[in-house]
Amino acid sequence: MNEAMDELLSPLTKSRRAHSIAVGRRMERVAGVLPAELRDDAVAAAYLHDVGYGHSVLGFHPIDGARLLRSLNYSSVVCHLVAFHTAAEVEAEVRGLAAAVFDEFRLTGVPCLEVADDLLWWSDLSTGPNGEAFTVDERLSEILSRYEPGSIVHTAITRAEPRLRAAAQRASGSM
């Protein structure tokens, strides 16, 4: 992680910062399975995946983060990975946001981008809220216990669970 990233994470709560840094480190350990040209972007996206919590505009952190990073000239791959991280599309749907908010970050023709997506989802799902190493089961039950039943995040995670588990499983298979 460089100084610019550290600065971007500074408005986040202490625990979110610790979580973000641990997700970045986890990605650093596994990014070697990606084509060389994707590795730095995957690592940057992992460190910065939750940056939108500290730079809220729309109030939906994956898109707020991706837009912020685009304004700072991060690559379209980094912005894509952040926008779509950890079933963001499901949470957007629960929030009643139009699916079109993702359109500016859709990317085609980038080899192995879907593997990078899976690795980021897995890195996030295997890291606890303070940066602890968690199993996917521990992480999902931790999120569900942190948010009230009926809340947006609780509903979104419940609805996204099969997708989240499938991504984590594919990621584990690719390492």
Ligand SMILES: [Fe+2]
């Ligand atoms: Fe997030």
